C-alpha cells in the first residue's frame with residue numbers, strides 16, 4: 407500500500423520509457439505504426455520541455471480558453487446537506503464548456519510543432535470531436551473525425567458544431583456503427599496518412615505516449631485547484647474527487663494531490679446497477695486486459711472481447727479506463743467508487759437549484775459522490791472536479807425527468 411509520501415518523484419518515474427504504469431499501459435500496435443508512435447513520444451519529450459511550447463500553451467490557456475477556471479465554494483448546497491463543505495473546480499467554464507479542450511489544444515499545438523497538416527480522431531458522443539475541431543480551426547489544421555452512423559443520428563447538434571468549425575465528419579457504416587468501429591476506422595485512416603497527420607486521443611487512454619501526454623495537458627486542473635483552494639481556505643482539501651470515463655479530467659485533478667496528504671477518489675458510472683450491460687464500472691467489475699492498444703482494467707468476456715456498457719452519461723460509457731488509474735488503484739493511493747444514474751440525476755438537480763449551475767451528467771457523478779459523503783460525515787471539505795456544463799444534456803433530462811420535482815420531496 408502506497409501513501410502520499412511515496413509520490414515525491416512519481417511524475418518523473420511513471421510511466422516508464424515503454425509507457426507502463428506498473429503492469430498497465432504499453433503500446434500494442436500494428437507493426438507499421440510502432441515507429442510512428444515512437445516518433446510522437448520522442449517529439450513530445452523534446453517539445454514539451456521547450457520554453458517556446460510552454461509559453462505558447464500558457465498564452466492559449468489564458469487568452470483562448472479562459473484559464474484559470476475558478477474554484478467555487480458551494481455554500482448553500484453544503485449547508486443544505488450538513489457540515490461538510492463542497493467546493494467545485496469549474497472546468498465547465500472553459501471555452502467549449504468542458505475540460506477536453508485542455509488536451510485538444512495541447513495536441514493541436516504539438517501537431518503544429520511537429521509540422522503536421524491534419525489531425526485525425528474518432529468520437530462517440532461528439533464531445534471530443536467538437537473540442538478537437540475547435541483546436542484544428544485555431545491552429546489552421548485539417549480535421550477528420552470518424553463517427554459511427556448511429557452516433558451521428560443521435561448527436562446531431564455536435565455533428566453540426568464540428569462541421570461549422572470546418573471539420574470533416576466521416577460516417578462509419580460497418581458493424582454496430584458506434585464508437586468501437588469509429589476507433590478502428592480512424593486507426594485505418596491514420597495508417598495511410600501518418601506522414602502528414604497525427605492521431606489525437608480523447609482521454610488518458612490508447613497506446614503510449616497518449617496516456618502520458620493527455621495527463622500532462624490536463625494536470626493544469628489540479629495545479630490550479632490546489633493553489634486556489636489553499637488561497638481561499640489556508641488549508642488543503644480533505645478529499646478530492648472526479649468522474650472517470652477514460653479518466654482524463656480525474657487524472658488532471660489528481661496529479662497535484664498525489665504527493666499531498668489528501669484522500670483521492672475516482673467515481674465510475676454504475677448506471678442501472680451491477681449486471682453486465684447496465685454499467686461502465688471497469689475498476690469495480692473489470693479484469694486486466696487489452697483494448698485499443700493499451701493494457702488496463704477491462705470489462706471483458708472469456709474471449710477478451712469488450713462487454714457492452716451503459717451509463718446515462720455518454721461520456722462515461724467506456725469499457726476500459728486509463729492505465730494510470732489502474733495502477734493508482736492497485737497501489738492503493740486512489741480509491742474508486744461508483745454512482746448510479748439516479749444518484750447522478752439527483753446531484754444534477756441539487757446543483758441547479760442550490761447553486762445556479764447546470765452541470766454535465768458526467769460531472770454530476772462526481773458531485774453525487776461528494777453529496778453522499780456530505781450526508782454521512784459531519785466535517786471536512788471535498789473538492790469536486792466539475793468537468794463540464796450541462797447544456798448538452800438538458801433536452802434529454804427534461805424529457806426524462808422534467809424539472810426534477812421528484813428529487814425535492
Ligand SMILES: *Cc1c(COP(=O)(O)O)cnc(C)c1O
Pocket residue numbers: 504505506533608609610649650651652653654655656721722766768769793794795
Ligand atoms: C468526456 C467527458 C468526461 C469523461 O472523460 P474523462 O476522460 O474520463 O474525463 C467527463 N465529463 C465531461 C463533461 C466530458 O465531456
